[in-house]
Amino acid sequence: MNTELLEKLRSRLGGKGFLAAGDAGPRYESDMSGNNPLSPLAVLRPGSTEEVSFILGACHASGQPVVVQGGLTGLCGGGTPLRDEISLSLERLSGIEEIDPQSMTMTVLSGTPLEKVQEAAAQAGFRFPLDLGARGSCTIGGNISTNAGGNEVIRYGMARALVLGLEAVLPDGTVISSMNKMLKNNAGFDLKQLFIGTEGTLGVVTRAVLRLFPAPLTRSTAMCVATDLGKVIGLLQFLQERLGAGLSAFEVMWPDYVEFITGHVPAIRPPDRRPGALLVLIENEGSQPGSDTVRFESVLADAMNGDVIEDAIVAKSEKEMEDFWRLRDGIGDVRNHILNAAHFDISVPVSSMQALVSGLHDALQVFPDMYRLTFGHLGDGNLHLVAGTGRAADQGAIFDTVYARVGAMRGSVSAEHGIGMVKRKYLHHSRSEAEIELMRRLKQTLDPRGILNPGRVIP
């Protein structure tokens, strides 16, 4: 342990900013993956960009490895300390600096929880459309660093599409401030791209300018029933044409998912449907309170009359809307029933989705006692799959089986959750050796001493 460095950091950061290993508690020992929790040498909680710069400059000079921590809701072990690492937590770098209504932007510190960002946008009459289950705990800096997705990607894009500018500190302490507020800026390289989705390996995001959108004036929700995946894909195309950019959610649930959730959570009931049917939760955001509902219902009636779907149940109240979403979010209620399961967050082109799902379902049959939950953001080509036998020993083989198929179909082993520690060994299924080597060259250029989130992402 480098006591001289720790003393230097303690004296600069003070009591709020420096927690010795024994004082920090278990919060900083792992992200939500829960794998191999470990106490960091110390927890640094800077209160300003200058303090982040001081910390990284000092650690760079000493060759001291640093793990960056936001809300610690990551699922890939990226925020879990490795041996001899110091934790750099952004939790005190929190708050909203400005909302500019004419430019429709918000300037925030990176440790601000996503939900605070959403609420501040709403209070100003706008919408910040990034949304995911961890909204109360995850931070906007973590969302940016992992290029988070969520439920409305089909309309608004991932975090990358919602960031206009940012400030980041390089591993050597250099502050790169690119706090752009414009939709268009082609003055040289767009450096912010280096820090979005690179999981904190190239720099620490400290502030950002976010894009806001007008709050939608109407929201319509329906649960559609389709006989097979081919029909579901037909429905996606039908709605993209007929609802245009209004389509803001397209969440598919396979029968295995619906039966597992409703079988284990008595409070969640599915809508009536033919056994074996797929359910599709759709939403439309509109701007015409007088007529949007009628339009939405008429588009769904056309889908039924055209034999695209079997049935569609339009939510008639907030309660019904919540019930529909409760089924989709029910995956969060069954964690105790899926111990030792393998969780997948994969994507393939929509045109390969049928082949992927049927291939995976077939391939997984070799495991006795296998249970599966199949669901996902199909409009984005993103499939979530939970598969397990209850036996920890089977987990590795299930991972290998699924990722090999995803790789063979030129898909992604991580559509939205990132790579972190736990998916590094599968990265080669989605990226070529030339691509991985270029990632290494970038890492070497920006972090020549390898102190920032070392060992993450790049195999």
Added chain:
Amino acid sequence: MNTELLEKLRSRLGGKGFLAAGDAGPRYESDMSGNNPLSPLAVLRPGSTEEVSFILGACHASGQPVVVQGGLTGLCGGGTPLRDEISLSLERLSGIEEIDPQSMTMTVLSGTPLEKVQEAAAQAGFRFPLDLGARGSCTIGGNISTNAGGNEVIRYGMARALVLGLEAVLPDGTVISSMNKMLKNNAGFDLKQLFIGTEGTLGVVTRAVLRLFPAPLTRSTAMCVATDLGKVIGLLQFLQERLGAGLSAFEVMWPDYVEFITGHVPAIRPPDRRPGALLVLIENEGSQPGSDTVRFESVLADAMNGDVIEDAIVAKSEKEMEDFWRLRDGIGDVRNHILNAAHFDISVPVSSMQALVSGLHDALQVFPDMYRLTFGHLGDGNLHLVAGTGRAADQGAIFDTVYARVGAMRGSVSAEHGIGMVKRKYLHHSRSEAEIELMRRLKQTLDPRGILNPGRVIP
């Protein structure tokens, strides 16, 4: 001249692929900026990615500088050869490889003209929404390399938002193939970002996967009349709320623009308006043929009744729609009347637009005989300004005056056209020394011998 290298390239590329300096003709001597045309040592026209890789590998080994050329419609001199450069033209690397209707993607070679891409999308029942005046000549590879904007950025984003995957050749000849077809892919760094908007300084784009959209079923166009810029900004916010994502164009023309265009092109007549009023050309794309027009007119009626605008003229025919656009595109018809003018493509946050425009108009009054044309994609914060006195000697001072003000407002000296050669000396108004130094480090990492588009972008 390196005759051994040229001979090696000639023997690999053959008669179609290798044009000696004397055989190439003036086409390759400059882009549309027209500054300092120069004949390259030779013109290389590879027909495959492998040939691009061979060329760059050989030039890297020999330290031979290369200028990359697409449709040569750039406005910043990036494609104009410098002394002792070989030209690498992508014009033979042209064609559409695949359209995947379910995934809504198109795979293209980078030398394909934008208009061919648009037409192929339309034939397949889709829309590729990037559009700009040079559509017939510019290539998709050039659009990607410069992160092109255009008329529909407000709805669909710039080129960056429309590229799902790409293949690029690094300056040392390494092929990086990231031909992703998914909306979501967080498997490691998103390497394609290195090649979008970096103007061919970090690699040569050879292929791309583009995102397609459903063809809109309706289009409504109107010319709005507003008394001042404050009202125009109010109209933008009103329409963003009431038309939602349907708003696909918001083009503002100041009185100086309208008077200059209609004064010099008798065939173009403006709609009736109060003298001094601003005109705003707006479009809405919709998916409900039965009711979109009624909705559009009712939103505009509300804008008039709410005193947001003075008047709105809705196009009742294709002819009227074309007339409205003809006024906006009239800038292309007056090139002979604006010789020696300074052309600006700048952006500031929308909230700074009023201060920028009035400040610029005031500052430019010091030049005698000054004429101005003020117009732009206001929804994106993007202002085009043409200003001149007719005297070439005043051009430099006009540039300095305008860019200094843009810099003081944290704006961009290049919203969409890029930096190339001609704007390098103004880059510091929009980027800090730390940012420019990071650009240099990236350039050094990917192009250590500095052979690819040397001297462009980075001062």
